[in-house]
Amino acid sequence: MNGAELLVRTAKERGIQVCFANAGTTEIPIVMALDSVKGMRAVLGLFEGVCTGAADGYGRMTGRPAMALLHLGPGFANGIANLHDARRAATPVLNVIGQHATWHLRADPPLAMDIESLARAVSGWVRSNRSVETLSHDVSEAVNESLFGQVSSLIVPHDVQMAEVEDRKPEDVGFAFDPIDADAIEKAAKRIRAARKPALLLDGRALSRPGLDAATRISAACRADLFAPSFFSCTERGSGLPDVQRIPYFPEEAVSLMAGYDVVVIVAAHEPVTFFGYPGVRSHILSESQEKIHLCTKKADPVEALIALAAALDAPTRVTMSEPHNNRSGLPEGTLTAEKACLTLASLQPEYAIIVDEGITSGFTYYPLTVSSPPHSFMTIAGGSIGYGMPCATGAAIACPERPVINLQADGSALYTAQALWTQAREGLHVTTLICSNRSYKILQLELSRAGIASYGNNARALTDLKAPPIDWVSLARGFGVPAVSVDTAEALARELGISLAEPGPRLIEMVLT
Ligand SMILES: Cc1ncc(C[n+]2csc(CCOP(=O)(O)OP(=O)(O)O)c2C)c(N)n1
Ligand SMILES: [Mg+2]
Numbered sequence: 001m002n003g004a005e006l007l008v009r010t011a012k013e014r015g016i017q018v019c020f021a022n023a024g025t026t027e028i029p030i031v032m033a034l035d036s037v038k039g040m041r042a043v044l045g046l047f048e049g050v051c052t053g054a055a056d057g058y059g060r061m062t063g064r065p066a067m068a069l070l071h072l073g074p075g076f077a078n079g080i081a082n083l084h085d086a087r088r089a090a091t092p093v094l095n096v097i098g099q100h101a102t103w104h105l106r107a108d109p110p111l112a113m114d115i116e117s118l119a120r121a122v123s124g125w126v127r128s129n130r131s132v133e134t135l136s137h138d139v140s141e142a143v144n145e146s147l148f149g150q151v152s153s154l155i156v157p158h159d160v161q162m163a164e165v166e167d168r169k170p171e172d173v174g175f176a177f178d179p180i181d182a183d184a185i186e187k188a189a190k191r192i193r194a195a196r197k198p199a200l201l202l203d204g205r206a207l208s209r210p211g212l213d214a215a216t217r218i219s220a221a222c223r224a225d226l227f228a229p230s231f232f233s234c235t236e237r238g239s240g241l242p243d244v245q246r247i248p249y250f251p252e253e254a255v256s257l258m259a260g261y262d263v264v265v266i267v268a269a270h271e272p273v274t275f276f277g278y279p280g281v282r283s284h285i286l287s288e289s290q291e292k293i294h295l296c297t298k299k300a301d302p303v304e305a306l307i308a309l310a311a312a313l314d315a316p317t318r319v320t321m322s323e324p325h326n327n328r329s330g331l332p333e334g335t336l337t338a339e340k341a342c343l344t345l346a347s348l349q350p351e352y353a354i355i356v357d358e359g360i361t362s363g364f365t366y367y368p369l370t371v372s373s374p375p376h377s378f379m380t381i382a383g384g385s386i387g388y389g390m391p392c393a394t395g396a397a398i399a400c401p402e403r404p405v406i407n408l409q410a411d412g413s414a415l416y417t418a419q420a421l422w423t424q425a426r427e428g429l430h431v432t433t434l435i436c437s438n439r440s441y442k443i444l445q446l447e448l449s450r451a452g453i454a455s456y457g458n459n460a461r462a463l464t465d466l467k468a469p470p471i472d473w474v475s476l477a478r479g480f481g482v483p484a485v486s487v488d489t490a491e492a493l494a495r496e497l498g499i500s501l502a503e504p505g506p507r508l509i510e511m512v513l514t
Pocket of ligand 2: 410411412413436437438439440441442
């Protein structure tokens with residue numbers, strides 16, 4: 001057995017089943033070990049951002065890490081933007097990054113760079129392994145750390161991967177969340193009881209079904225309203241689940257919506273701040289006079305904390321939810337707009353669909369339409385770094401092969417990581433990509449108008465307009481092996497979405513929006 005085999009065996013025994021990889025010479029022993037150690041699925045991403053984004057989507061759906069295997073500093077650097085979104089979504093991810101052989105690194109070969117510094121920017125845990133003797137322990141610890149909802153990055157030199165090691169049992173550093181602080185829960189319960197108008201702000205695992213069930217009970221006990229940040233990791237949603245409102249994106253609306261709450265209990269979320277700093281507008285959405293209670297530490301289980309809070313509030317054990325509505329929103333007709341696309345999707349999305357939203361401006365009206373849709377999972381661009389949607393949809397489809405994935409995907413953002421389509425084709429994944437083809441960076445145009453620009457200069461137009469030449473989405477998708485059509489009416493969208501949902505494998509529908 002060599003180091004690489006010990007690494008793969010340890011990862012596998014700690015529950016890692018998939019490796020999203022783009023390897024190079026320094027990872028060749030690991031590539032070989034993925035065959036000699038049976039049981040891990042290797043999936044090629046044609047750009048490291050596809051691998052890391054897929055690991056994010058996989059982790060959001062399963063709560064467990066996938067491995068992203070990346071080549072030295074440059075390969076890792078290509079994966080960082082999507083690891084940023086994973087970090088903000090508190091997704092468990094295990095990066096394994098190959099490093100030059102220890103003796104060779106001293107010569108400063110061309111691909112050498114400071115990997116640790118890069119890794120620290122997006123990882124909650126970073127280690128450069130130095131010896132095969134500690135490798136199994138390092139892998140096991142990296143998996144554990146990721147389970148707290150963070151990115152773990154382990155850097156492994158080529159000579160350590162090749163080093164012979166006696167056949168040994170992989171180490172298992174036992175995992176446990178931090179215990180819940182019962183006093184803190186009691187105190188929180190007291191303050192909520194005394195509140196005039198309490199709210200709960202949920203993210204991460206608090207938005208899972210058991211988290212939402214506990215939040216529903218709390219809400220029933222003390223009439224707390226439920227909120228999620230504007231952008232969050234992944235929520236369960238639809239009939240039988242509570243209506244969790246999203247804090248609006250633009251600061252004026254966010255501040256005015258939240259102003260009425262005197263006590264806000266924050267669970268697995270950050271204190272809400274505006275996405276950008278606008279002159280004259282404060283960063284924090286909640287004012288100093290509003291009480292903020294962080295229910296548990298980052299390393300505790302937020303679901304357990306919510307259940308404990310429900311108990312402390314003597315919450316009812318069951319809350320009857322409204323019956324699923326069957327009067328779906330109603331299918332729109334005529335020329336396709338972003339609003340009609342959202343309505344069509346909300347009306348047709350099947351039970352257990354996974355919706356990956358990177359619709360940017362085109363997705364604005366979608367979320368409120370789905371409160372009584374059949375139960376589904378919904379994920380957003382948690383860190384605001386665009387190009388996460390297609391890779392994340394790819395990873396989600398690998399995590400949940402029995403569930404249809406629908407990627408509501410803005411056109412500009414899609415072009416950062418469109419290679420993910422090829423992985424979807426190669427792996428036969430049931431992903432429907434709905435391209436919101438508004439042929440612009442529309443959000444930037446909205447920001448230009450907010451900044452008071454009445455007419456664009458040539459350069460402002462050049463930097464926000466994608467009209468000429470128009471991206472040929474149908475050819476592009478077909479070029480990656482994904483069947484595709486273009487539609488410009490709501491009726492055609494409904495028909496094509498129906499076809500795509502009924503057939504296995506990936507499909508892309510370009511929605512030409514007016
Ligand atoms: C990695 C990264 N690069 C650039 C940006 C800045 N940015 C935000 S949205 C956007 C363009 C969005 O265009 P598109 O995806 O077409 O959505 P639309 O605004 O048209 O709805 C850009 C460039 C970003 N957020 N992240
Ligand atoms: Mg666009």
